[in-house]
Amino acid sequence: MKANALISALLLSILTIGTASAFQKKTPVNQEEIIYHIFQRSFYDSNGDLHGDLNGIRQKLDYLQKLGVTAVLLTPLYESVFYHNYFSSDFKKIDPRYGTLADYLALVKDLHRRGMKFYMDMETQYVTEDHIWWTDGINNPASKYSDYIIYDDKEHTKPTSIVFGVNGLLGYDSVYRKITTVNLNSPKVLDYNYGLFKYWIDPNGDGKFDDGVDGFRLDHMMDDLDGKHLMPHLFDTFWNPLINKLRVVNPTIKIIAEQAQWLSLGLDYLDHGGVDRVFAFRLAYSIRAFSKKMLTDNADSTFLATPANKQQIVFIENHDTPRFSFGVNGDVDKLKIGAALNLLLGGVPSIYYGQELGMTGNSATFGPTDANELPDREAFEWYKTDQGKGMAYWYKQKGPHKDTFNSDRPNDGVSLEEEQNDQNSLWNFYRHMIAIRKANPVISTGTYKTLANDNEHVFSFMRYDGNKQFIVAVNLSDKPVTANIIRGLGNKLKIVYGNVMPVTNGSSLAVSLPAWSVAVWAD
Missing domain, CATH: 3.20.20.80 (Glycosidases)
Incomplete structure (x- = not known):
């Protein structure tokens, strides 16, 4: 209202x-x-x-x-x-x-x-x-x-x-x-x-x-x-x-x-x-x-x-x-x-x-x-x-506004x-x-943590519960980028979405992300 x-x-x-x-x-x-x-x-x-x-x-x-x-x-x-x-x-x-x-x-x-x-x-x-x-x-x-x-x-x-x-x-x-x-x-x-x-x-x-x-x-x-x-x-x-x-x-x-x-x-x-x-x-x-x-x-x-x-x-x-x-x-x-x-x-x-x-x-x-x-x-x-x-x-x-807007267009792909x-x-x-989301209940049961990284355009976070972790990285820019993401957990990760496999370097993950992209990993 x-x-x-x-x-x-x-x-x-x-x-x-x-x-x-x-x-x-x-x-x-x-x-x-x-x-x-x-x-x-x-x-x-x-x-x-x-x-x-x-x-x-x-x-x-x-x-x-x-x-x-x-x-x-x-x-x-x-x-x-x-x-x-x-x-x-x-x-x-x-x-x-x-x-x-x-x-x-x-x-x-x-x-x-x-x-x-x-x-x-x-x-x-x-x-x-x-x-x-x-x-x-x-x-x-x-x-x-x-x-x-x-x-x-x-x-x-x-x-x-x-x-x-x-x-x-x-x-x-x-x-x-x-x-x-x-x-x-x-x-x-x-x-x-x-x-x-x-x-x-x-x-x-x-x-x-x-x-x-x-x-x-x-x-x-x-x-x-x-x-x-x-x-x-x-x-x-x-x-x-x-x-x-x-x-x-x-x-x-x-x-x-x-x-x-x-x-x-x-x-x-x-x-x-x-x-x-x-x-x-x-x-x-x-x-x-x-x-x-x-x-x-x-x-x-x-x-x-x-x-x-x-x-x-x-x-x-x-x-x-x-x-x-x-x-x-x-x-x-x-x-x-x-x-x-x-x-x-x-x-x-x-x-x-x-x-x-x-x-x-x-x-x-x-x-x-x-x-x-x-x-x-x-x-x-x-x-x-x-x-x-x-x-x-x-x-x-009916009404004075019935012809004043129309966002839907035929054959516009939407x-x-x-x-x-x-x-x-x-x-x-x-x-x-x-x-x-449904396949990874740790998203709702786990603790939220923003993961620091060294790129001003990459937002990264995780949900974790014990050794169970779910990590997401998002490139918020129109250009491909690289980032080192600090995570602090040592478990081996698998790709959930994005076909981007991070390179583990101690406590950080080195990733390369296409423009406007999302990558998801879990253990």
Whole structure:
């Protein structure tokens, strides 16, 4: 839901921090998940209305398993007038464009039958003027929902603003809706959220969880919502009480926070917010920058500061950011470096739908509207002609922006049809990196260590556990280079990827790397 201005400001404000030598090294939790993050309205349309839907995802589970992913994260499913579904009109209803409750339950059960996990995106901090908390409570202090939202006056005529002081938003289709902030200080709201989240954990209440979520992504989670000081200490008064009660229902549930301050490591969320995982934004920015210094500083700090029983979600793009391919002008070699770092650094990797194809798109400047991120959320490109069954071109149906952008081009080499039979394609590279990840559990179980080397363009690191080691070297330049990598372990290495065999010289490895290349070794 982030505004385009915030994204631009964050991208311009990329910071690095010093080395993390003061942090104690800690071994991450064993985790072999590869998450596939879907903006479902744009994925696959099963019924011909041009909107991606739940049955469309279900029909493409074979595709996801062929790619190698093991978990699915969807953007919100609940009813909303906005296409992204973040500002809800009814949290208990699934957007009918996505399907029915029966469709939802069939998808979740099918995922679980396949050994895959399902994560639901939730943001219950805001509602639109269509929500019953608003319609019944406005101008009515006696309403049973009188303290469910925050008002700026005692007469309840002025629902308060949301982030950035916004009181409403123009949709991509020119439909305007007022939006307000939910009162997370209210015990009734806490109870409501418990009931809502609990339902999605175990919809039929039988305690088996085959029809329930495996976890939640908490969008725009904050301790002091939007920095207004209206609801301070929410970690203590709202989030921890809610999360602790949910863990009584299912102790294995995973809670993922999107930290509101993207440049933060999210350690306060992990230490005090009750969550299991946060998003590694600093790493995402570092990978996008192709900077050895940024990668070194932020990989060290991110992984070594993260508590041993908590995790970072490692990603290079999501529904709120420009596509990675846009930043590298579609350069396949650079796209492959992004893929390798996304999947081999450690943590829990997340792939945004279409990232594996090299889909492009950059946030637009249409003004004060939710249309600005449409180019980052275009239809998944199934076919080389960009036409065919299931294409989710919902955004081309109506609205003033329907003809103002179009990143997909016929026969441009960016589509599943064009890439799946090309062994050198980005799509097949993703499959290869995922297979390497699964074959080397030390990537997730081992300790992270940046490996020093003598070349300013080579980023090298390892994951190790005892004598077990997994080493990666990346040439971040457009020229062939040589480097001596200091590693400190004496085991004999084998080539995992890259056809580059290092020459052992005492405690260092002498390597020659082609331009924009990745090499991987293991013992």
